[in-house]
Amino acid sequence: MLGPLRKRWNLGHLTEADEHLERRLKAASCRLFGRSLHVRHVDSGSCNGCEFEAMALLNPLYDMQRFGLDFVASPRHADLLLVTGGVTRNLEQAVVRTFEATPLPKLLVAVGACALDGGMIGPTYANRGGVDKLFPVTVYVPGCPPSPMDILDGMVTAVERAEEWDSQKRT
C-alpha cells in the first residue's frame, strides 16, 4: 500500500524490520483491540525532541494509522498513554489527572531517557526523574530521542504484554 508513496518520495522499499513489525502489530492489536489501538500522548516535561519523533509517526513515511493506531485527543478514549519527559513539579498534577482519566488497561509506554529515569537531568527540586516514580510502566523505550520506529516498536510490545496479562487473567 505504501509502494507508490515511497516511490514518489524516493524512499526505497519497506525494510524487513518494518514488515516484521507490521505483522506483529496486526496480530496483537487484532486480537485484543479490534485492530484499533488509541494512543494519548502526554508531555510530562520533555525537551520537545521526543514529541517531534512521536509526531513523525504520523507523516506519510511511517503512517502509523495504517496499522490501526491513532493518536486521540482525550485520555478517556485512550488504550495506551505515551509519556515523554521526567514529570516536572509543575506538570505532576496534570499528568496524574490524565492517568486517572484513562480507562483500563492503562498501558503506559515511557518514551525517551527522560521518561525512563529523568535522563541526564534526573531528580531536581522541579523534576521527579522518571514516570515510574508515579505509575507502573508497561514498556520503556530508551533513546534521546528514540527513533519513530523504536517508539512504534515500544507500543507493539506494550500491546503484546497486555495480551499476556489478558490471557493470564482468563486462565
Next chain:
Amino acid sequence: MNADKGFRGIRTVESEPYQLPGAVTDILLQGGRFLNAVATDERHRKDVVAFVLRYFFATECGATASSAYTAVSARIPAERPSYASVTSILPAAAWAERESHDLFGLVPVGHPDLRPLVLHEHWPQGVYPLRKDYPLERRQTYVDASWTYPKVDGEGVFEVPVGPIHAGIIEPGHFRFQVMGDSVLHLEPKLFYTHRGLEKRVEGLDVSSGLPFAEQVCGVCSVSHAISYATAAESLSGVTIPIRASYLRVLVAELERLYNHVGDLGNICAGIGYAYGSTAGSALKEQLLRANAALTGHRYLKGSVALGGMAVDVTERQLLELERALSRIEPRVEDLVQAVVTDDVVQNRFRKTGVLSVQNALNLGVVGPAARASGLPLDVRRDQPYLAYDALQFEVPVQAEGDVFARYWQRLLEARQSFSLIRQVLNRLPEGPVKEPIEDYPKESYAVGVTESPRGENFHFLATDEAGRIARYHVRSATYANWPAVAKAVQGNIVPDFPLINKSFELCYACCDR
C-alpha cells in the same frame, strides 16, 4: 564606566541597585538592544558578598562577538535583596525580573506585575531554589494557592481555558482566553510547566561536561544551544576553534534551521487543517532528518558539536550524498509553498491574521523570523557574526506585514538562504583538524555565547567558580523573548485562529522553561 577585563571582553558598567533604571536608559540611548538579565548568587565570594544582577545588551553591530556586548551590573546586598525595576522603561525585562524574584528572591521595586512565573503558585513563598544554599534535589510540598491573573469584566465576557495537556502531540502550556463572542479580548498564557531545574543541575559540574545539558535545553534547536554553550566555554578558555570546524558548525546549524523551517512550512498549514500542506511538509522534513542522520549519525544532529570544535568530521562521500539529497528536496519545498500560497482558503486565513506590529515587536524585544516578518532587521549571524558567517554570502530577508502570512513566507525566504549557505560550505569546506583541545578554564570568570537559532537569538551565560567549574549557567532562548508577543498578536483575533497564530510563531516550551 570601567571595563572589567576579567569578563572576557564584555564591557561592564557598574551601577547601584537603585540607579539601575538610569544606567539602563543610558545604554538604550546609545542604541543598545536588550538581551536578558541574569542573576547570580555570589554571597560566598569574599570580593563580592552579594547577589549580582547583570543586564546584557548588544551594543555594537558588525563587531566580533566578544566586543559586541555590554553588561550593566549591580550588586544586590544579601541582607536587603531589592533593586529598582527597569520594566517600566524596558518592557522586555519584565520576565527576567520576575524570574530572578522567583528563583533568587531578588525584589524588583516598582515592577508592575510580580506574580510567580517559573515556579507556579503551589511553590512555597520565601524558598529560592537557585540560591547556592539550596540543595539541588530538595523537593517542596504543594501549597494550596490559586492562580491569579488579569481578568476582563463585563456582560457577555466569557473565559475559555485550554491546556496544559493539549489535544495534539505538543508541549504543555495553559491558556486563558477572555472572549466576547468569538473575539479574544485578552489572552493570559501560563507557561513554565516543563521547568526541569536544568540550570541548577549543571552547577558544580566541569565546564567540559555541560555540553549535553545545553543540547537538552531544546531537542529541536539542540545544535544552536550547543554552539551557544561551546562559544561561551571557548571564549572563557581563550581557545579559537579550527577553521574547518567553524565551517562545519555553520553546516549543522543551517541543517537545523532547514528541518525546522521546512517542518513549519507544513505545520502552519495544520493550523487551518489544510492536510495537503501539513502532510507534504512533514514528509519533506522527514527526508531532511534522514539526511542529518546520514551526515552526523543523529536525526537531530545531537552530539555533533564538541567544545573546541566538532565531535564528528565528515567525508567527501557524505558531503556528496548530502548535496544530492538537498538538491532533491529544495525544488519540492518550492513546489509545496507554491501550492499552499496560491490556495484561496490559505490566503483568506493567513492574511491579516495575528498581526504583530513593529512597535510591539520592538518593545517586547522579539527576535528571529517573527521579528523579521514584522519589519525588524535583526540577525545575529550578520549583526554580531560568529563562526564562518562573515566569510559567507547570505541575505537577511525582512518583511513589513507581521501577519501569519508574512511569518509563513519568511520561513521560505530563510530556507532559501540556508540552502545557499549549505551549498557554499560544501564548495569551500577547508581541510584540517576539527577540534582544538581545551586545557582548562579560568576561575571566577564568565562569558556569553549568542547564536541565531531557527527560532531566533539564543543567549547563554556561563560563569565559573573558584575551582573553574560551572558556578551559574543561564539560557535565554528565542522562545523566552517571543512568548509575550504571541499574547499580543492574538488580541482581537478569533479563538479558532489561535492555533494558527501560535504555530506561525512556532515557539517551543522546553527551552523557555528549562
